[in-house]
Amino acid sequence: MATMSSDTERPVTKATARTSERGAATRGALLAAARETFVTSGFAEAGVTDVVARAGASVGSLYHHFSGKADLYLTLFEEFQARQTQRTKQAVQTARADGETDPMRLFIAGARAYLEGCLDERELAALFLRGDGPPGFEIIMRDRLRQWAKRNAALFEGDEGALVVVLTGALAAAVSEVALSEDETASRRLAEDVLGIIGQIQRP
Numbered sequence: 001m002a003t004m005s006s007d008t009e010r011p012v013t014k015a016t017a018r019t020s021e022r023g024a025a026t027r028g029a030l031l032a033a034a035r036e037t038f039v040t041s042g043f044a045e046a047g048v049t050d051v052v053a054r055a056g057a058s059v060g061s062l063y064h065h066f067s068g069k070a071d072l073y074l075t076l077f078e079e080f081q082a083r084q085t086q087r088t089k090q091a092v093q094t095a096r097a098d099g100e101t102d103p104m105r106l107f108i109a110g111a112r113a114y115l116e117g118c119l120d121e122r123e124l125a126a127l128f129l130r131g132d133g134p135p136g137f138e139i140i141m142r143d144r145l146r147q148w149a150k151r152n153a154a155l156f157e158g159d160e161g162a163l164v165v166v167l168t169g170a171l172a173a174a175v176s177e178v179a180l181s182e183d184e185t186a187s188r189r190l191a192e193d194v195l196g197i198i199g200q201i202q203r204p
Contacts, residue, residue: 027065029055031079034072039123042132043073070134077137080124081144087113092155103156104203108195110155111171115191118179122187125179145172156203163204170198 033055037046048069052062066072091113092106100106118125128141149168156164174194178187 084117087117106155129176
């Protein structure tokens, strides 16, 4: 029996559910193909035809889900950032649940989770840091860095703007080095060394 959708008041049948599932599967395949294509060829050299061929889809299906190559790239970026935000939030929440209250230690817990996310998804993290993105992407990156600084500032109750700038800048540099390095072992060691140094910074 068909059910009624609360927002449209139209019957939701098995056929429409299957169509929705196929659409989600196609979208996922296109994003996976775009990721592989961008990582392999770079954004500038990648073509829409390369993506659809790798996804086993059609050009029409790509434009049904995305406005073009730049939209694919930005969607990959936003989804990566959403995963990173979730990782850092979870790490800070876990630290708090374990009784940690020191803002610097909470910052380090979140920073470690962010760096580990970059290591877990190194190819994707590196893609966004190489400078080969759609026009205007550098503005998006700068805005995201400012948002990151604001989230970091929320951990410190008080006017510690300079400290937050230093911490965010140091972590951003570490992210770049970790993501772009070809040596994963060295990257993990560097990440821990950076966090160790950050942990020694005295709050003003």
